[in-house]
Amino acid sequence: MTRTVMQLFDLKGKTALVTGGSRGLGLQMAHALGEAGARIMLSSRKAGDLEEATADLQAAGIDARWIAADCAKEEDIRRLADETLQRMGDIDILVNNAGAAWGAPAEDHPVEAWDKVMNLNIRGYFILSQQVAKRSMIARRSGRIINVASIAGLGGNPPEMTTIAYNTSKGAVVNFTKALGAEWGKYNITVNAICPGFFPSKMTAATLKNLGEDKLAEHAPLRRLGDDEDLKGITVLYASDAGKHITGQWLAVDGGVSVVTGG
Template identity: 50%
Template sequence: MNTFDLFQLRGQVALVTGGGRGLGFQISEALSDAGCAIALCSRKLETCEDAAQVLKSKGVDTKAYQCDLGNEEDINRVVNDVIEDFGKIDILVNNSGTTWGANVESMPLEAWEKVMRVNVTGTFLMSQAVGRLMIELASGKIINIASAAGLKAEPPEVLNAIGYSTSKAAVAHFTRDLARKWAHHGVYVNAIAPGIFPTKMTKAVLDRTGDAIVEKNPLNRIGDEDAIKGTALLLATEASDFMTGQVLSVDGGSTL
């Protein structure tokens, strides 16, 4: 086999949560470049519809869906709709996430619960719903988006969002544990732990401490729009068929 054939996704279907913008859209672009059909979902349907139009202009088979990742009924409905529209789901990218910046001593309980509901419970529920289908087929790739924030504790002046960092640490362990549970079903589960990328979620942090973050980074930069694409493609394709339960940092060395 030609090595480049290991990175092809022709005839496959990926469901990408939070795929309408930021890292989710960048991952969607990478998978579609390899021939994959893309189902995009997020809480805001319009965002995904706009992203789907961009992909369609490139000839990608794609469709947008509205989904509240903290709502089990919503998740099950979307998974059923994707199956009806595309026939299968070969790849799941759990990218949707939220955050809440606050001092620990004043963070409201409802803020903590919202972050956990979307970032952790949503990842569990979507993995469960899609995983049932993958187990039936004895095949599938799940890619969870963790974070460098879940691998390394930061001072409050750099990142003051304990709910977010704790949730992403949970996603990293969920990845390892689920990989162990489903390996014998032929379902691969890996994660990407991005460092700082310019997204809507990180804008406030970058506006406040962006120069200091760049200065401290071993590669002296933050992620750009192409930085995560290769890692996502690796984990979605046959090229990673001897990898499961791994959390790959894409952070310029910030967690070293």
Template identity: 50%
Template sequence: MNTFDLFQLRGKVALITGGGRGIGYQIAEALSDAGCSIAVCSRKLAACEAAAAELSAKGIEAKAYACDLGNEEDVQRTVQDVIRDFGKIDILINNSGTTWGATVEDMPLEAWEKVMKVNVTGTFLMSQAVGRTMIERKSGKIINIASAAGLKAEPPEVLNAIGYSTSKAAVVHFTRDLARKWAQHGIYVNAIAPGFFPTKMTKAVLEKSGDTIKGKNPLNRIGDDHAIKGVALLLATEASDFMTGQIISVDGGSTL
């Protein structure tokens, strides 16, 4: 086998939550470049439809779905719809996420619960629904998008969003525990922990503290539109078939 064949995804189907923009769409681009069919979903259908149209223009089969990740019925319906349209789900990317900036003493309970519902409960519900089909097929790749913020504590002047950080730390352990539980079924579960990337979610933080964040980063920069793609492709393909339960931080060295 040619080494590059290990990174091919022809005939595979990936479901990417929050795949309409930002890191989710960057991963969709990477997997589609390897020949993968793409299903993208989020609460905001318009963004997913635009992303699916761009991918389809490259000759890739791509479809968009509306889904509230915190709603169990919505998640199950979306998974059923994707399987109806594509026949299977080989790869799940749990990328959808939200945040809330506030000091700990001022964090509203409803904000904390919203972040946990999307970032933790949503990851669980989608993994459970897709995982059931993967168990039947004895095959699957699940990639959770955690965060460098879930691996280290940031000073308040850099990031004051304890709900987000805590939720991403939960995703880290969820990844390891699920990998241990489902290895017997031929399902690989890994996570990517991005540092700061220019996305809608990080816009306010980067506008306020971007120079400080860059200055403290060993590589003296933040992520770009391509930094996440190679790692995502690795974890989605046969190239990572002896890796499970791993957290790969793509952060310019900020967690060192």
């Protein structure tokens, strides 16, 4: 029998692991998954931030827990997978969101900063996806992986924005998503990416200060930045059976910025 739309979007009985989930876009996505019925395991580096975020989710009636881990460190990633599986059982949904940025002109960009950004923003995504798939999703022939990329990964920047490592890493996330979606489709694992535009966050604070929120909003056809709801719909679509025939894809959630800039 064909399911209703509400049934297709229902995530009751599912478990989601969300990295970089203690604030900003990660916490917004965790709220979306929890509101759709999923149990949530949050992760980020700082226990205090995670305690606060978990309490926020629980206050909304969401079953949420947390594990502090640094997704730039392979041993932490493996521990995160171990503890999540031990405490929550199989992982149905993985949201790779932990990330870093670094601003510097390309000619002066420190190599160690390049390595830091690439290590967290793409290497960490690969290792955690591999761990979760091998230990939970492949054997069950079921899984949803959501990678957070960025419209910065779709092209270059205005001259005043010098984030070459970040842009490169997010471009890698887009192609990682395509390649992994193609390879793991045989296991009924979907892999998709979200490419946010400008959302007020700690990561974008310097850019917002330097360029001005109003100026950035003017570049968007919708004339505004992203808000606390704008990633919720696409997150639940990718995570649920409503999106079960979508894989290897990316979608810009940017108010139309990439349309006018050619991304």
